[in-house]
Amino acid sequence: MCDSAKSETEVPSTFMSLPVRSIYVHVPFCEHRCGYCDFSIIANRAELIPRYLNALRKELETSPHLDSHLLEVDTLYIGGGTPTLLSANELEELFSILSDSFLLAPDAEFTIEANPDGLTADKIQVLKSVGVNRVSLGVQAFDDSRLIQLERTHSVQQTETAIELIQQNFSNFSLDLIFAIPGQTMAEWQQMLLKAISFQPPHISSYALTYEKGTRFWSDRNKGNFQSTDEQMEVEMYLKTISELTKANYDHYEISNFAKAGSQSRHNNIYWSGRPYLAFGPGAASFVNGQRHSNHRSSFTWMNRLEQNQSPIVSTDDLTAEERARELLAIGLRRRQGVNLDDLKNATGIDIAACYETEINDLIEKGWIQKEPFCLKITLAGLLFADEIASILI
């Protein structure tokens, strides 16, 4: 522990007392599990949705962080899974459950994740009626053979229809893309980017394909069934993403996220700036009062526990002020706006720049981060090594 951490007790650390104004709800249903996916989902079991909704209601009712008063929130994010796999009626019920606990602030951001195949006009009507004002669409690729390769259940045709529908009903939306798919060339990826830009989405998230333990992609790659994209190529595709999207007036505001002016994801910025949030559903993790609580990742265990009046939480991490400060820096650096050291000090009581002087100077020397008045920022070169940086600072 560093010296200035001693001041922990004297300087009140404000992060402990910030009120919660952000909510995440995890909907763990998908039609089919995509080959690369290791999320907490259950595939092809739509008949479990009513049971899930009951469990969710119970989780909200019994949450130690909620009381009988409605909690006013600035951001509400329904993620998955595929929330739009719920029928229009089930979606209505989901929102009625949420409205028993939460009240949207007048300018709140209310996002839902959707896949192109389930997004019908009647569901869009329900979403609009309950106040959803942002849709994040899982496009992944504009090429049917790539979609098949990824084991997605939709076609490019369906994607285009879905985007049109969204554009007619919501001004704010985001498209998710995947690059470095085995076999994908640079030219192909560039085409994909241009195609995405042609729809003028206010927001784009672009992720390198990753191989997670337990997925089919992981085992197939390890068996040598296919060759994953060469690392150098992946890096070049990433750099191409940044240049193409920047050229098209998107602000590269986080490692994988790009937004037109005023369209950054407010909800995700909550995560990266270390403000508190509550999260519900299997595998969801809350951050409140300086503690991280994680729910059980298995949807069945999560439901069983709630049905048996047990807490769905499997682990709680109590972070010390110093751990908080380090985490804020490690995660905050993922944002290109950088980390304001004064704010960090005020929020945690830790003078991180003093504690980690050698480490920070090393990183500056490597050209991975740079120092500006009151602020540390990641460089373009550093973006490629964000985890390396995090593991040095954490």
Place this chain on the structure above:
Amino acid sequence: MAASGRSTSKAGRMEREFIRNFSIIAHIDHGKSTLADQLLLQSGAITQRDFKDQMLDDLDIERDRGITVKAHAVALRYEYKGNTYELNLIDTPGHVDFHYEVSRSLAACEGALLLVDAFQGVQAQTVANAYAAIEVDLEIIPVVNKIDLPVTRVDEVLDEVETVLGLDASQALRVSAKTGVGVDTVFQAIIERIPHPSGHSTSPLQALIFDSKYDSFRGVIIYIRLVEGQIAKGDKIRFMRTGGVQEVIEVGQFIPKLTSCESLGAGQVGYIITGVKKLEDVKVGDTVTHEHRKAEKALPGYREPKQMVFCGMYPIEATDFEKLRDELGKMSLNDSSFSFQPETSDALGFGFRCGFLGMLHMEIVQQRLEHESNIDLIQTAPNVTYELLLRGGQVMMLDNPQDVPDAGSIEEFREPIAKVNFIVPTSNIGVLMQMCEERRGNYINTEYLGPDRAQVIYELPLAEIIYDMHDRLKSATRGYGTMDYEVIGYKTANLVKMDVLVKAVQVDALATIVHRDVAEKRGRGLVKRLKDEISKHQFEIPLQAAIGGKIIARETISALRKNVTAKCYGGDITRKRKLWAKQKEGKKRLKQFGQVEIPQKAFLSVLEAGKDD
């Protein structure tokens, strides 16, 4: 039929007719410590309330791993046919590294309980330990243990006892140390079949030191077996070999805790505490006699346990060197079979060359170091001791590959050879022989223990078996094969030193000694493993293996282009934090060589020859 509680708590003198001294010996995990528990319980030496499993295994490391590494002595009182008997029991380790503990214990006894697992039957250490007992003429009582197991092969096991060990199986007992069934017959056999000790309390004192233990409060506790004479508190005694003279401050027995008494007589087993403060000042195997009435000669002693494997231990932080010295010193206070000497490495700086009885011993010492001190260590790959005949005619012992002199000055390069006794299912003989041939083995013979199992004997270079032969045997035989070895001498072989260059810099701590015929293959395997262990850097890292300056194998670690996870949202943060923290912890165990960071695991990976194929 347990003895009454009254007579069990007291230590003290006993007529030799009522004393029985015995060891419990067996292959690893056949239930020695569990049987000792039962004998303690059923004799009333401990109550059910104070009882815990493997009661005598009191070292942390023993309790952690469920194995015995040190012999443990305890005195029981047992009521039999109207008389009270003193039964001195010594529980012994089963693992081959600690075989010397068994030999020492046997020298303090007239009999031995030889346990054989009712399912596993006679195994390699059963044979080794039984022969050790036969050699010193002990009365051996074969005991088939674990008869409660759902599947047993008692009849076949008894056949093995007869054919392999030459013991009379009709006299064998059948027990379950776990449930206690048949344990009464063990008491009966101990008393009826094991001869009582033969010494006289009136003769001049001759007591064998069969073990010693360091206690930070009381100094050294000396375990003795009185052969002749008697010993009492206040006696002036002499250690016949080392020549030291001391006064007996305390004398007593283990019941099972240290329990002091006035005196002990011929035939008894117990302990004395003298002014000796350091373990190295007491020689196990020495004879204790009275200063004023000396015995004519010392009892036959023990062969010193020999260190078989050596490795370098280096602090990652150079400033921890003195601290490491202190910790190693403390460690050797408790364990005189472990040695350490300062050495230096160009790559690793100042450290120590440490000697161990075997790989398990090495692992145990290293773990204790890690638990008990907070020094981050780099440990180099273990090696055996080589013997070199130099051109000038001198013979040199070598326990560090870095010290191999110039090839031109070596007349003969000799390596230790072990006689290895394997016991395997007959269906695995083929694989076993192939493994041994690949390791330059010299076949001796095969003996069938029954229709399904055989004992195969090979002579093998110690260096070829010590590192991973046991694991490989286990996996080749689905856990059914066992092995035991004994070093029988040195043999000349075509050996060379293989150097390793990392980014064109020779890293002395990665050097190994290999046989010339397999050097290319080993070299290729080695650089490949290093490639897996050393993580990517921001630049390319060539790895080369070389003999006498000639490159025999190479690999290149390509440059790291990125290390970034695409997604880091609310639910990911906890997992990411843990991952980053783990990576950070991993970094602590890296040693910087020039620009390259080499992790601890890389130093050990040089020996994983089994993966070369």
